[in-house]
Amino acid sequence: MEKRNDKMHELFRAMPEDKLPASFRERLMQEVAKEAEIQQRRSDRRGIWIASITSLLLVSLVLVFFVCFKMPGFRIPGFNMGEIAFYFSIGCSALGLLGLDYLVRRKLEKKAALSNKSKNQE
Amino acid sequence: MELYTDTYYIQRIRAGHIESFACLADRYSQTVFALIVRVVQNREDAEELTQDVFLKVFRKLDSFKGDCAFSTWLYRIAYNTALSAVRKKKLEWLTIDDSTLNNFADTAVDNGLDFETTEARIVLLEKALDQLSPGERALILLFYKEEKSIEEIALISSLTQTNVKTKLFRIRKKLYGLFKQMED
Numbered sequence: 001m002e003k004r005n006d007k008m009h010e011l012f013r014a015m016p017e018d019k020l021p022a023s024f025r026e027r028l029m030q031e032v033a034k035e036a037e038i039q040q041r042r043s044d045r046r047g048i049w050i051a052s053i054t055s056l057l058l059v060s061l062v063l064v065f066f067v068c069f070k071m072p073g074f075r076i077p078g079f080n081m082g083e084i085a086f087y088f089s090i091g092c093s094a095l096g097l098l099g100l101d102y103l104v105r106r107k108l109e110k111k112a113a114l115s116n117k118s119k120n121q122e
Numbered sequence: 123m124e125l126y127t128d129t130y131y132i133q134r135i136r137a138g139h140i141e142s143f144a145c146l147a148d149r150y151s152q153t154v155f156a157l158i159v160r161v162v163q164n165r166e167d168a169e170e171l172t173q174d175v176f177l178k179v180f181r182k183l184d185s186f187k188g189d190c191a192f193s194t195w196l197y198r199i200a201y202n203t204a205l206s207a208v209r210k211k212k213l214e215w216l217t218i219d220d221s222t223l224n225n226f227a228d229t230a231v232d233n234g235l236d237f238e239t240t241e242a243r244i245v246l247l248e249k250a251l252d253q254l255s256p257g258e259r260a261l262i263l264l265f266y267k268e269e270k271s272i273e274e275i276a277l278i279s280s281l282t283q284t285n286v287k288t289k290l291f292r293i294r295k296k297l298y299g300l301f302k303q304m305e306d
Contacts, residue, residue, distance in 0.1 A: 007265050008266060008294070008297075010264035011243055011247050012247070012262075012263070012267045013266075013267070014244055015244055015247060015248065015267070016228065016244075017152075017156045017255055018155065018159045018165060018168070019152070020152055020155045020169065020172070021169070021265060023153060024146060024155075024173070025147060025148065025151070026174070027149055027173065028144075028151070028173055028176055028177075029141075029143070029144055029147070031173060031177055032140055032143050032177065032180050033140065035177060035180055035181060036140045036180075039181075061273070083186060
């Protein structure tokens, strides 16, 4: 059968061919771009699902270990109001000093800029 | 001259450069359309189906393993898409029974189809093709028009090579019968 050098072949080759419209490529590529966007969104969604499920599994695993097997054996220490007040006062003083530093620097910079300006005018 | 191979474009598309798909479409859209339009016998449907074929190719590109040529894989999708579209429409076509086909001697078929290519003959061929079943049209077009080998046609149509050969042989006989009918 594999003889294609017959007259039938010539006849088929001479047969006129329907042509695709010139706009076909543009339309196809628009559809392809839409499809690519859908695929991208689908893959993003899949990624979010995988991350969420993995996180949930990890949290469940930790809870199971913590509740059922009491592992790892750590304890959250109770709050001591005296200590909190001490650390809070230190934090406040540090923040106050930082603010003061910022204000003083700004004032000094302004002064320096003004004196430079008057020197240049002279 | 072809600058880049299909594999090069496929790799680029897989890497996210979807504009490379236009190059594959430029290379194959016309031939795929020519095949589909002959199978479904409707220009508008064929245009839509050709677009469907290329969209399917784009969607399934990751599943293309490269165990056959890209064009073979593409034609397989085109062949299945066109035939399932025709099956949905439930069109009717001429059937010639085995006894009629057996009446034609093989040599008579060979000699009978050995004629000069003329305008009138081409018109006759087109009319005869219209009377074949869509599957038969697809097979004979793949063999003569697209110049695919028996092995490729077997891959495209999911038939065995022996089956393809037998079918092509019978289609040639059928065409000869139709030619004779139209000439008489």
